[in-house]
Amino acid sequence: MHVADAPHLRVLRLLRDEGPVSRAELGDRLELTRPRLLAEVERLVAAGLIAEAGMAASRGGRRSTLVELHPRLRFAAVDLGASSIDIEVTNGRLEPVATYREPADIRSGPRHILQRVNELLHKARTDGAFDRLDAVGIGVPGPVSYRDGVPVSPPIMPGWDRYPVRELLAREHGCPAVVDNDVNIMAIGERHGGVAHSVDDFLFVKIGTGIGCGIHLGGAVYRGVDGCAGDIGHIQVDPNGPVCSCGNAGCLEALFSGSALAREALAAARSGESPALAERLAAYQAAANQAAAENSAGGEPDDDRPEPVVAITARDVADGAAEGDVTCIRLIREGGRRVGGVLATLVSFSNPSMIVIGGGLALLGHVLLAEIRSVVYRRSLPLATGNLPVVLSELGSRAGVTGAAVLASDTAFEQA
Amino acid sequence: MHVADAPHLRVLRLLRDEGPVSRAELGDRLELTRPRLLAEVERLVAAGLIAEAGMAASRGGRRSTLVELHPRLRFAAVDLGASSIDIEVTNGRLEPVATYREPADIRSGPRHILQRVNELLHKARTDGAFDRLDAVGIGVPGPVSYRDGVPVSPPIMPGWDRYPVRELLAREHGCPAVVDNDVNIMAIGERHGGVAHSVDDFLFVKIGTGIGCGIHLGGAVYRGVDGCAGDIGHIQVDPNGPVCSCGNAGCLEALFSGSALAREALAAARSGESPALAERLAAYQAAANQAAAENSAGGEPDDDRPEPVVAITARDVADGAAEGDVTCIRLIREGGRRVGGVLATLVSFSNPSMIVIGGGLALLGHVLLAEIRSVVYRRSLPLATGNLPVVLSELGSRAGVTGAAVLASDTAFEQA
Numbered sequence: 001m002h003v004a005d006a007p008h009l010r011v012l013r014l015l016r017d018e019g020p021v022s023r024a025e026l027g028d029r030l031e032l033t034r035p036r037l038l039a040e041v042e043r044l045v046a047a048g049l050i051a052e053a054g055m056a057a058s059r060g061g062r063r064s065t066l067v068e069l070h071p072r073l074r075f076a077a078v079d080l081g082a083s084s085i086d087i088e089v090t091n092g093r094l095e096p097v098a099t100y101r102e103p104a105d106i107r108s109g110p111r112h113i114l115q116r117v118n119e120l121l122h123k124a125r126t127d128g129a130f131d132r133l134d135a136v137g138i139g140v141p142g143p144v145s146y147r148d149g150v151p152v153s154p155p156i157m158p159g160w161d162r163y164p165v166r167e168l169l170a171r172e173h174g175c176p177a178v179v180d181n182d183v184n185i186m187a188i189g190e191r192h193g194g195v196a197h198s199v200d201d202f203l204f205v206k207i208g209t210g211i212g213c214g215i216h217l218g219g220a221v222y223r224g225v226d227g228c229a230g231d232i233g234h235i236q237v238d239p240n241g242p243v244c245s246c247g248n249a250g251c252l253e254a255l256f257s258g259s260a261l262a263r264e265a266l267a268a269a270r271s272g273e274s275p276a277l278a279e280r281l282a283a284y285q286a287a288a289n290q291a292a293a294e295n296s297a298g299g300e301p302d303d304d305r306p307e308p309v310v311a312i313t314a315r316d317v318a319d320g321a322a323e324g325d326v327t328c329i330r331l332i333r334e335g336g337r338r339v340g341g342v343l344a345t346l347v348s349f350s351n352p353s354m355i356v357i358g359g360g361l362a363l364l365g366h367v368l369l370a371e372i373r374s375v376v377y378r379r380s381l382p383l384a385t386g387n388l389p390v391v392l393s394e395l396g397s398r399a400g401v402t403g404a405a406v407l408a409s410d411t412a413f414e415q416a
Numbered sequence: 417m418h419v420a421d422a423p424h425l426r427v428l429r430l431l432r433d434e435g436p437v438s439r440a441e442l443g444d445r446l447e448l449t450r451p452r453l454l455a456e457v458e459r460l461v462a463a464g465l466i467a468e469a470g471m472a473a474s475r476g477g478r479r480s481t482l483v484e485l486h487p488r489l490r491f492a493a494v495d496l497g498a499s500s501i502d503i504e505v506t507n508g509r510l511e512p513v514a515t516y517r518e519p520a521d522i523r524s525g526p527r528h529i530l531q532r533v534n535e536l537l538h539k540a541r542t543d544g545a546f547d548r549l550d551a552v553g554i555g556v557p558g559p560v561s562y563r564d565g566v567p568v569s570p571p572i573m574p575g576w577d578r579y580p581v582r583e584l585l586a587r588e589h590g591c592p593a594v595v596d597n598d599v600n601i602m603a604i605g606e607r608h609g610g611v612a613h614s615v616d617d618f619l620f621v622k623i624g625t626g627i628g629c630g631i632h633l634g635g636a637v638y639r640g641v642d643g644c645a646g647d648i649g650h651i652q653v654d655p656n657g658p659v660c661s662c663g664n665a666g667c668l669e670a671l672f673s674g675s676a677l678a679r680e681a682l683a684a685a686r687s688g689e690s691p692a693l694a695e696r697l698a699a700y701q702a703a704a705n706q707a708a709a710e711n712s713a714g715g716e717p718d719d720d721r722p723e724p725v726v727a728i729t730a731r732d733v734a735d736g737a738a739e740g741d742v743t744c745i746r747l748i749r750e751g752g753r754r755v756g757g758v759l760a761t762l763v764s765f766s767n768p769s770m771i772v773i774g775g776g777l778a779l780l781g782h783v784l785l786a787e788i789r790s791v792v793y794r795r796s797l798p799l800a801t802g803n804l805p806v807v808l809s810e811l812g813s814r815a816g817v818t819g820a821a822v823l824a825s826d827t828a829f830e831q832a
Contacts, residue, residue, distance in 0.1 A: 143799055153799045201641050213765065222633060224767025225617050228799045235761045236795050248795065345651045345761055349629065351640025379652050379664065383559055383569045383644045 007032055007040050012413040015050060015069045016093055017192075022056035022064035041067060049073065049416055069093060074130035075408040076121055076173070078138040079182060079400030080113065082106050082156055082209045087120050088401040089129040094192070094409065096401075098129035106141060109159040118172050136169045136177040137408030139185035139400050141210075143228035149179045152227055155246065156210070178411040182206070182400055183230060184221050186393070187214025189403030190356050194394035201352045204393070205232075207339065208359035211253040213346070233257070235342055252342055256335035258314055258360050264331055265312040274327035276320030277312055284310040318364050332367045339368075340375025347380040347388065358393030365392070423448055423456050428829040431466060431485045432509055433608075438472035438480035457483060465489065465832055485509060490546035491824040492537055492589070494554040495598060495816030496529065498522050498572055498625045503536050504817040505545040510608070510825060512817075514545035522557060525575040534588050552585045552593040553824030555601035555816050557626075559644035565595045568643055571662065572626070594827045598622070598816055599646060600637050602809070603630025605819030606772050610810040617768045620809070621648075623755065624775035627669040631766070648762070649673070653754050668758055672751035674730055674776050680747055681728040690743035692736030693728055700726040734780050748783045756791025763796040763804065774809030781808070 005013075010030050015021060021029070027037040044050040045067075053068040069092030079086040083105055089098040100120045104113055117138075124130065142154020149166025151157055169177035180188075187204035190196045196204070196216070204214035211233035215222040223229055233253035234246050241250025242260075254260060269277035288310050320328030343355060355376070357369065373390045380388075393399055421429075426446050431437060437445070443453040460466045461483075469484040485508030495502040499521055505514040516536045520529055533554075540546065558570020565582025567573055585593040596604075603620035606612045612620070612632070620630035629646035631638040639645055649669035650662050657666025658676075670676060685693035704726050736744030759771060771792070773785065789806045796804075809815055 215765070217633065217638060222766075224800070225769040226767055226799050226802070228797060229765065229767040231764050231767070231797055231800070232761075234797055235764050236757075246797075341652075342761065345648075345758065346765055348647050348651050349631070349645065349762055349765065350638075351642055351645035351647070353641040381644060381647055381650055381662075383642050384640070384647070386642070 007036065008044060008416060009413050011037075011040055011044060012049060012069070012416065013410075015067065016409055016413075019093060020053045020066040020068035022066050024056070024064040026067065044416070047416055049413075072131070073412075074133050075405050075412065076124075076133050076136040077401040077404035077408060078117055078136065079185065079404055080104075080106060080117075080138065080140045081182065081400075082141050085113070085117060085120070086397070086401050087117065087124070088398075088405060089121070089124045089133075090405045092409070094402065094405045098124045098127060100124070106157050106160075110157075110163040110165065114165065114168060117169075121173065133173045133175045135175050135408035135412035136173055137185070137404035137406070137411065138165065138169065138177065138179050139182040139404050140165070140179065141182045143226065143231065144179055144181045144184075144223075145227045146180060146223050149177070151179075176408075176411045176415050178407045180221075180404075180407060181212070181214075181223070181227070181230070183212035183214040184223065185214075185401075185403030185407060186358055186395075186399040187216050187356075187403065188221060188406050189395055189399040189401070190358065190393055191216060192406045193402050194356070194399060195391050196354055196356050199354050201350075202354035202356060203343070203346060203350070203352050204356045204358060204399075205339070205343065206359035207257065207335075207357065207361040209258050211257055211339070211359075215350070217350070217352075232342060232346070237338055237341060252338060256338045256361075261314050261317060261331060261335065261361065262312055265314075265317050265328075268327045268331070269312050274320060274325055276323055276325035276328055277316060280316045280320070281310065281312060284312075314361050314363060321364070321367050329367060332364050333371045335361070335364075336368045336371025337375055340372040341379070343372060343390075344376045344379035347376055347384050351384045353388065355388065355390045356393050357390070358396070358399055362392050362396070423452065424460060424832060425829050427453075427456055427460060428465060428485070428832065429826075431483065432825055432829075435509060436469045436482040436484035438482050440472070440480040442483065460832070463832055465829075488547070489828075490549050491821050491828065492540075492549050492552040493817040493820035493824060494533055494552065495601065495820055496520075496522060496533075496554065496556045497598065497816075498557050501529070501533060501536070502813070502817050503533065503540070504814075504821060505537070505540045505549075506821045508825070510818065510821045514540045514543060516540070522573050522576075526573075526579040526581065530581065530584060533585075537589065549589045549591045551591050551824035551828035552589055553601070553820035553822070553827065554581065554585065554593065554595050555598040555820050556581070556595065557598045559642065559647065560595055560597045560600075560639075561643045562596060562639050565593070567595075592824075592827045592831050594823045596637075596820075596823060597628070597630075597639070597643070597646070599628035599630040600639065601630075601817075601819030601823060602774055602811075602815040603632050603772075603819065604637060604822050605811055605815040605817070606774065606809055607632060607819075608822045609818050610772070610815060611807050612770055612772050615770050617766075618770040618772060619759070619762060619766070619768050620772045620774060620815075621755070621759065622775035623673065623751075623773065623777040625674050627673055627755070627775075629762070633766070633768075648758060651758055653757060668754060672754045672777075677730050677733060677747060677751065677777065678728055681730075681733050681744075684743045684747070685728050690736060690741055692739055692741035692744055693732060696732045696736070697726065697728060700728075730777050730779060737780070737783050745783060748780050749787045751777070751780075752784045752787025753791055756788040757795070759788060759806075760792045760795035763792055763800050767800045769804065771804065771806045772809050773806065774812070774815055778808050778812070 051070045053066040055063045073092035075090045077088045085104045087100040088096040142157045143152045145152045150162045151160040166177045166179045183206045200219040213230035213232045215230045234251040238250035244251035244254035268274040269281035317328045467486045469482040471479045489508035493504045501520045503516040504512040558573045559568045561568045566578045567576040582593045582595045599622045616635040627649035629648045631646045650667040654666035660667035660670035684690040685697035733744045
């Protein structure tokens with residue numbers, strides 16, 4: 001049975017999500033009696049979590065004092081990707097006051113990566129972003145035991161299995177910390193400040209280096225028994241498909257993901273099947289050759305020099321499709337058909353009210369969306385799809401840090 | 417946020433699930449102070465919901481009075497199938513005091529079917545099963561708006577769309593009523609008194625006339641936004657498969673369900689591919705011919721008489737498989753492979769802690785289970801299947817009425 005959260009949580013969340021509010025309006029909105037509200041406000045002021053913010057406009061009677069989250073509040077939001085660290089330090093309203101982004105290989109292990117996270121946060125302090133942190137939220141690209149605050153058997157994170165991420169961050173920064181899966185935090189972010197705003201039941205599908213799904217049911221993230229709910233990248237969609245990094249054949253992400261698309265695009269460029277991609281490949285090669293020639297300028301000409309490695313990316317495929325290149329459009333549609341087939345199954349199963357598509361391949365835009373929609377609507381029951389928007393993430397690459405900040409603030413508020 | 421339910425609910429559920437308990441033990445178990453407990457007990461005695469039941473054995477100090485659910489309490493549990501009505505009238509502990517089962521075609525419409533349900537319940541009253549009912553719980557074979565107590569666009573229930581089932585039953589029997597999907601009540605039943613006892617996150621997969629899935633997440637049934645979560649029978653598993661009753665091609669239940677299996681078994685019997693099924697078909701035909709001959713005894717012999725229609729059932733396939741008939745075993749395995757493929761996807765998505773297989777085709781037993789397990793374990797992530805039992809329903813055909821009784825009692829207790 002769901003019941004209302006504790007009054008102090010509701011006060012803090014409302015001020016976080018809506019900004020300064022008068023005492024009178026707070027009482028109305030939260031349906032708290034005046035003495036109860038005043039006691040809560042007094043307690044939260046004393047705890048340094050909220051502050052007075054001047055007088056509200058009159059509502060006809062006495063003017064009421066505005067209250068707001070204390071301007072000093074700071075949350076650290078960290079989004080670890082397979083190859084990047086994203087950090088935002090935010091104020092109480094989750095607005096960024098400092099942002100850091102740098103490449104980092106998650107495979108270099110938890111000591112190295114967390115040390116770098118700590119260095120960036122200490123730099124933020126030196127830069128004046130905060131005096132002290134109220135909570136740290138972090139997302140990692142693998143399954144997580146949310147209860148224990150540790151990654152659990154994460155396939156692409158060697159050395160991270162059951163590493164005490166939450167404990168170490170909490171100790172380092174002297175505040176509560178919370179650890180979740182990267183796709184879950186993106187879903188939470190999109191629900192806080194994106195297209196899924198206040199939607200209770202939706203799926204957030206991340207299509208990037210891999211494919212994963214954040215599951216929001218009944219207003220909360222559903223994480224599954226072992227923390228790996230939503231791990232849809234290794235669903236088998238074609239028993240005769242290519243071998244996946246997991247060892248099975250024909251997994252969804254072996255057929256459609258950033259790397260799968262790059263591989264197929266490169267083949268289409270080399271074979272000349274796609275004029276748009278062939279043209280880009282030639283330009284990249286020319287640029288790389290020139291750079292290599294400049295590097296070896298003055299040395300002997302070296303005809304045995306290997307051809308520089310250049311890559312075609314999802315961006316090239318998106319641009320090619322926008323120019324009308326038939327192969328680029330086909331590659332995107334085939335991918336959309338694969339993802340759509342899996343989503344049709346998940347829609348029949350979970351009957352959500354929205355599907356949000358995010359991650360790096362969301363840049364494939366409406367060609368991808370149109371194909372996913374077409375398959376989902378055709379294959380799922382009419383009742384489940386009668387009113388089912390399939391839309392792109394609004395927050396894009398900020399979805400993860402936004403969700404990590406929400407989790408951090410919830411954790412701080414709960415422990416207040 | 418989940419919090420403890422109201423004390424009176426916890427008292428009533430404990431007495432329902434465990435029988436008579438002493439006041440002292442009740443207080444300990446529910447962590448209620450003695451005055452609080454005594455007040456609750458007094459209130460529930462006054463409301464006629466619980467009664468004293470003698471003295472408990474001494475625990476060293478004063479002997480404590482036993483309390484139990486009032487012996488007069490009665491719940492009606494109704495399970496409507498595509499072709500049957502199952503009713504149990506139970507006492508407070510959900511033990512049946514009267515049972516009715518008869519064939520009925522759900523397509524004959526809500527007036528006819530509910531009238532028959534009411535007649536059976538009035539008969540139960542006349543038979544002495546109860547003086548008055550405390551609640552009615554009913555499951556129907558289609559999507560339900562649980563909140564509104566009505567079926568919603570149920571594909572195999574013409575005339576039932578938004579029919580006020582809950583309201584009419586409540587009015588007829590002068591007590592609260594509750595309506596749910598048939599697979600959901602089976603899942604609830606299995607969790608109350610079957611193999612999923614106290615398991616919080618599991619999938620109950622019913623394979624019968626159709627295929628459906630009851631989803632239990634975090635200790636509660638998940639029904640989806642439109643009440644059709646778990647409607648997995650129409651997931652497409654083979655785009656080149658047979659056309660389904662829904663109009664799409666290759667749906668799971670078009671490939672494996674009671675009717676699909678009967679169709680394939682009949683073909684295998686006629687072609688002689690399966691000796692075991694051919695033998696059974698011949699025996700059924702001989703019996704039917706003899707019956708027809710006896711009916712027309714004394715009349716002219718009629719060589720144009722059409723051959724009587726006889727059917728091979730799942731039971732025949734199960735018996736054939738037990739005798740080692742290769743075709744029967746193949747038919748079951750192929751079905752298990754289809755179901756297993758879909759379940760592997762749902763396991764990756766929802767990371768449950770158990771899968772329960774129920775419905776009419778559960779009689780296919782271990783050959784079916786072994787194939788489902790094999791596909792699920794091979795295709796899902798090791799983390800999600802490391803400790804994932806795939807087991808048969810324990811309650812069998814009683815799962816539905818058991819769950820309907822649980823729902824009825826919960827509804828009565830909540831309104832107490």
